[in-house]
Amino acid sequence: MNALKFFRLLIAINLRIVRRNILALREKSLLMVSVIAVFVIGYWFAGYTIFYMGFRHLAEVPGLQVIVLDRMLYLFFAFLFLMLMFSNMIIGYSTLFKSQETQWMLTLPVRSLDVFRWKLMETTLLASWAFLFLSAPLMAAYGNARHVSPGFYLKVFLLFVPFTVIPAAIGSIAILIVTRYLHRRVFKWALFGASAVGIAAGITFLKPMQAEQLEQAQMVASLTQLLHNSNITLQPMLPSYWVASSMIAWGEGWSGKGLFYFLVLLSNAMMATLVCVTISRRLFYEGWSRNHTQGEFQLGVPLLDKPINLPRAALADRIVNLWPRMHHATRALVIKDIRVFWRDTSQWSQFVIFFGLLGLYVLNLRSVANDWSNEYWASFVCFLNLGASSMTLATLTTRFVFPQFSLEGKRLWIVGMVPNGLKHVLLEKFWLSSVSSAAITLCLMLTSSCMLRIPGWLTLLFASTVIVMSFALCGIAVGIGALFPNFSSASTAHRDDNPARIVSGFGGTFCFLLSLVYIVLVIGSEVLPMYQSFATNGFTDRGQPWAVVLSWIFVALLSLAATTIPMSLALKKVDNLEI
Amino acid sequence: MIRTEHLTKRYGGLVAVNDLNLDIPQGQFFAFLGPNGAGKTTTIKLLAGLLKPTSGRAFIGGYDIQLDPVDARKIISYVPDMPFLYDKLEPMEFMLFVGQLYGMERAELVRASDELFDVFGLDEVRTQPIEDLSLGTRQRLVIASALLHQPRVIIIDEPMVGFDPRSARVVKNVLKERSRAGVTVFLSTHILPLAEELADQVGILNRGKLIAVGTIDELRELSGEQGELENTFLALTREEERAVELP
Numbered sequence: 030m031n032a033l034k035f036f037r038l039l040i041a042i043n044l045r046i047v048r049r050n051i052l053a054l055r056e057k058s059l060l061m062v063s064v065i066a067v068f069v070i071g072y073w074f075a076g077y078t079i080f081y082m083g084f085r086h087l088a089e090v091p092g093l094q095v096i097v098l099d100r101m102l103y104l105f106f107a108f109l110f111l112m113l114m115f116s117n118m119i120i121g122y123s124t125l126f127k128s129q130e131t132q133w134m135l136t137l138p139v140r141s142l143d144v145f146r147w148k149l150m151e152t153t154l155l156a157s158w159a160f161l162f163l164s165a166p167l168m169a170a171y172g173n174a175r176h177v178s179p180g181f182y183l184k185v186f187l188l189f190v191p192f193t194v195i196p197a198a199i200g201s202i203a204i205l206i207v208t209r210y211l212h213r214r215v216f217k218w219a220l221f222g223a224s225a226v227g228i229a230a231g232i233t234f235l236k237p238m239q240a241e242q243l244e245q246a247q248m249v250a251s252l253t254q255l256l257h258n259s260n261i262t263l264q265p266m267l268p269s270y271w272v273a274s275s276m277i278a279w280g281e282g283w284s285g286k287g288l289f290y291f292l293v294l295l296s297n298a299m300m301a302t303l304v305c306v307t308i309s310r311r312l313f314y315e316g317w318s319r320n321h322t323q324g325e326f327q328l329g330v331p332l333l334d335k336p337i338n339l340p341r342a343a344l345a346d347r348i349v350n351l352w353p354r355m356h357h358a359t360r361a362l363v364i365k366d367i368r369v370f371w372r373d374t375s376q377w378s379q380f381v382i383f384f385g386l387l388g389l390y391v392l393n394l395r396s397v398a399n400d401w402s403n404e405y406w407a408s409f410v411c412f413l414n415l416g417a418s419s420m421t422l423a424t425l426t427t428r429f430v431f432p433q434f435s436l437e438g439k440r441l442w443i444v445g446m447v448p449n450g451l452k453h454v455l456l457e458k459f460w461l462s463s464v465s466s467a468a469i470t471l472c473l474m475l476t477s478s479c480m481l482r483i484p485g486w487l488t489l490l491f492a493s494t495v496i497v498m499s500f501a502l503c504g505i506a507v508g509i510g511a512l513f514p515n516f517s518s519a520s521t522a523h524r525d526d527n528p529a530r531i532v533s534g535f536g537g538t539f540c541f542l543l544s545l546v547y548i549v550l551v552i553g554s555e556v557l558p559m560y561q562s563f564a565t566n567g568f569t570d571r572g573q574p575w576a577v578v579l580s581w582i583f584v585a586l587l588s589l590a591a592t593t594i595p596m597s598l599a600l601k602k603v604d605n606l607e608i
Numbered sequence: 609m610i611r612t613e614h615l616t617k618r619y620g621g622l623v624a625v626n627d628l629n630l631d632i633p634q635g636q637f638f639a640f641l642g643p644n645g646a647g648k649t650t651t652i653k654l655l656a657g658l659l660k661p662t663s664g665r666a667f668i669g670g671y672d673i674q675l676d677p678v679d680a681r682k683i684i685s686y687v688p689d690m691p692f693l694y695d696k697l698e699p700m701e702f703m704l705f706v707g708q709l710y711g712m713e714r715a716e717l718v719r720a721s722d723e724l725f726d727v728f729g730l731d732e733v734r735t736q737p738i739e740d741l742s743l744g745t746r747q748r749l750v751i752a753s754a755l756l757h758q759p760r761v762i763i764i765d766e767p768m769v770g771f772d773p774r775s776a777r778v779v780k781n782v783l784k785e786r787s788r789a790g791v792t793v794f795l796s797t798h799i800l801p802l803a804e805e806l807a808d809q810v811g812i813l814n815r816g817k818l819i820a821v822g823t824i825d826e827l828r829e830l831s832g833e834q835g836e837l838e839n840t841f842l843a844l845t846r847e848e849e850r851a852v853e854l855p
Contacts, residue, residue, distance in 0.1 A: 046696045133692035138681040320659040324621050
């Protein structure tokens with residue numbers, strides 16, 4: 030079968046699947062569909078408004094808007110290019126080498142080269158659509174700020190096609206080489222090493238400007254520094270430079286220059302694809318075969334050829350041994366959960382991304398560091414910090430903790446046979462997730478408090494709040510997870526126990542909403558008394574501490590209820606559950 | 609129809625398939641037996657062209673699976689132990705899709721699909737989403753789709769997983785009929801009575817090495833054990849274990 034006919038058949042069948050997925054939305058809960066719709070529209074609206082207001086603000090200083098706006102585009106596309114490359118590498122590995130569909134396709138009467146081409150297209154689409162979706166408000170705001178014609182947006186869309194192809198081709202080449210020549214375990218640790226180096230480099234080189242520098246008197250110096258620091262994005266050999274230059278030229282109405290950079294981009298995208306497909310002729314099938322024969326890679330380099338047998342199992346045991354009086358069944362369950370989490374690359378890699386982003390946020394707090402002579406502003410920034418941390422924690426508990434019970438799926442009978450049955454399982458999951466998330470968020474909270482150089486009493490308030498919030502959010506996630514389990518998405522018939530699919534059901538949506546309501550109540554009940562206290566003292570003094578103490582007691586009681594109510598209901602339910 | 613020449617596959621220090629030489633003629637029903645981890649699935653993946661051999665060659669219908677993979681796959685049907693299906697499609701849609709991938713004409717495709725749906729008892733579920741089907745029904749659908757393009761070689765790994773007795777009987781009958789009609793069937797299984805019932809020839813693989821090949825009677829004679837194939841299998845693999853342990 031020729032490639033075109035093969036692609037045509039696959040496009041037709043995938044369109045049918047997409048159509049069926051859209052129609053299936055009618056069967057989903059109205060709550061879930063509404064929440065998604067509100068989030069999408071809300072994001073676009075909020076994103077557009079913030080960017081547009083920023084651009085309007087820049088326009089107040091003559092000449093500033095054009096300089097900053099254009100430089101911002103170069104910066105944006107440079108970062109987008111990097112993100113797309115990483116995204117293509119991660120998704121490309123799954124679609125090219127781990128997908129069951131790829132294995133099936135390789136048994137069909139088509140060339141492995143055609144399978145690779147199809148999977149490359151699939152990877153590009155999967156890795157790029159979210160970035161385009163996220164950048165849409167920025168593009169709309171930019172266009173509006175520059176008063177462009179409607180045709181500009183069509184040209185931007187055309188620009189995005191070759192722009193997404195180049196990082197996809199580079200990312201796929203990297204994955205082909207790694208899979209063909211590098212041992213899987215070596216790659217895993219190489220990735221860890223690269224991440225560590227990246228974080229160290231971030232700490233060393235990312236030095237955000239201090240708040241004082243951003244004051245009006247320092248504006249010119251700050252702008253000069255900003256432009257100087259972002260000069261690297263003006264390298265004319267970068268694809269991000271071509272796309273930004275083309276966009277700016279079309280925005281200005283210079284069609285010739287815009288077309289020139291578009292053609293540069295297009296020809297390079299075609300060349301990158303050609304190189305990628307040519308390399309795949311030699312590396313794809315061999316890489317796939319090697320990837321499915323673990324331990325076969327022999328490079329002739331003893332250090333790399335030797336499997337890395339780090340004492341992972343012993344490490345899990347050692348962590349659990351910190352609690353010597355732990356029940357033997359709980360110990361077994363904890364070790365099992367730690368091992369399963371660690372060995373599922375998709376789980377821990379997303380976990381690392383979550384906390385990596387939060388880490389970057391904490392690092393950036395250096396930019397607002399001050400002596401905080403004004404306690405009102407210190408409290409204000411700290412509450413923003415608490416809000417950001419707890420929102421991340423809620424996302425985390427919904428994504429990772431909520432599916433835990435459903436993930437046991439058809440294996441529920443194994444863990445259900447422990448002496449105290451499923452109650453034991455549920456409590457183990459609650460304690461494990463609460464203790465680990467409390468430890469992580471407490472570290473982040475203490476680090477951010479140090480960065481912000483806030484007073485000791487505020488640090489104590491926020492640290493204790495984040496601990497009780499960790500327990501409450503985990504209580505909600507474990508409890509709702511057991512009350513609304515989604516075993517069908519974790520069934521062995523699908524063969525892929527997909528936590529993301531479990532979360533997308535009614536239970537996951539309900540869990541996230543409940544967590545949000547809880548966060549709003551907690552922060553609201555701490556913010557309001559403090560605000561009133563400051564307001565009565567002219568925003569110079571926090572006044573009497575009794576209001577803060579009372580609000581903390583209320584938060585503690587609220588958290589206790591948020592922890593115990595879902596957990597009690599869940600424990601009652603699993604007690605009567607037929608395995 | 610299926611021929612291997614010194615086929616070898618190494619996983620690091622482990623030799624999963626060791627110097628395998630097979631010659632299976634057209635129309636033969638060949639059962640491939642062996643203990644867990646003997647290298648049966650690796651052999652099957654080598655024959656299907658999914659894995660690249662460390663050394664040696666495999667031929668299907670005269671085509672070298674590594675050099676002429678597309679021509680070889682036109683005449684093969686490979687059914688893995690964990691088959692792939694598009695969950696969001698309906699069984700009939702899946703059949704039409706697979707048939708088109710093999711270049712079948714639409715009229716012929718519909719006729720063959722109807723016939724196979726009838727044989728495998730899939731008529732009732734033809735418009736249900738595949739994601740709603742039971743494990744056994746999914747497995748029947750996979751086997752039906754594998755027979756759609758009239759393959760000359762069927763390579764099938766553990767076909768009886770999830771089947772009730774009636775479905776198992778249907779599958780056994782269909783495979784045997786195809787074999788009588790000239791299709792070569794290469795079946796890997798742990799179910800010894802299945803091999804005993806269907807196979808013209810049996811090959812026993814242990815630790816990657818083909819330790820015995822022949823008809824059931826020839827294997828009985830070789831092992832010195834009479835009665836069920838189980839006794840023969842245990843005797844032959846036990847001898848091999850001893851041979852490995854003694855030196």
